[in-house]
Amino acid sequence: MKDFALMMIGAALVNNVILARFLGLCSFMGVTTRIDTAAGMGLATTFVITVSSMADWAVQHYLLDAFGLGYLRTVTFILVIASAVQFTELTIKKVSPALFQMLGIYLPLITTNCAVLGVALLLVEGHMSFLNATLFGFASSLGYSLVMVIFAGLRERLALADVPRLFAGPPLGFIVASLLAMAFMGFSGISTG
């Protein structure tokens, strides 16, 4: 139990997907202008990453390893992820039409969010068990959502500030993200994930 908890904290906070591993930066800069879209994106991505972690684990063990097809990993994983995104889209449309309306265009684009493929490749390279892999995927995506929401909050305030024109927009966003990354480095004492 303690191992699982440490592993999850490690995946969510210490080796945060965005701030330590640099995955999913496009969505990090793209959809964090408002807290509610950032939270919705975090939620949808969490779902996709968890589902595709499980699916990719199964594909890796029962298909690629079993038949010695390791070189097809990149191609098959991206197909699995695209299907997982499609599945998420159908599920959300059925379960919560309101959320579906809110996420709209962002949903299909999760396919090219490198956090999804990155987490899948990380858990395959880490030789994890199925339970470990699922929890790792889930915890990583929670860390992703957390940082998305924090950064969106910061940017909502930044949008009101009067800043030099040269720094306005993305550059200041990067500098703020740099400070946020420094803050998250404080977690590195907790575990080695």
Place this chain on the structure above:
Amino acid sequence: MTANYKTIVKDGLWDNNGVFSMLLGMCPAMAMTTSATNGFGMGLATAVVMAASSLLVALFRNLITPEVRIPVYILIVAAMVTLVDLAMNAWMHELYKVLGLFIPLIVSNCLPLARLEAFAAKQPVLPSFLDGLFMGLGFTIALTAIGAVREITGNGTLFADASLLLGPAFKAIEMRLLPADTGVLMMILPPGGFLVTGLLVVVKRLLDLRAGKEIQMGGAHSVA
């Protein structure tokens, strides 16, 4: 519209630079720029994938129906990435080990996909190939620049280990600019990546402003 080759080259290398203007492909631009050599290698791998996939998409652009174009593009990019992945593993194994995860991740890099959608899907083969190539080289320049700044400030060296990663011929460009142990470790760590990228975007805006050009405020607001 007949493409103007000079514009393609200029757009790719500077005016519409993938990292500093369009803010696409940020993940490898920060993760793989702990040194100039890593950035250079990562950029070249991406450039090869971009040139090859732009060429293929332009070649088949009349066969690909609009409804299924995105999955087709992704599969083409994924196939090219697999080729680069295997080739680097075979012939540039040291560099391959350093870049690791981020070679397969070129598939989900938004920059190749953005160029396929915006350019190669509508243009003839040769301009598309050149666009992919020069966008990729612009990406290489950006990554090398970010890597160089981080390496000089963080470690005091420039192109360290180039001979090990790229081949013995690159021994000559290995440099030590500052005495050992004077670097600021933070620049090599993740926060430095964000900081240097942000500052270099400002530098590019400043240079564009000096040249009398309109500065791009937002970049392409990609959400991918």
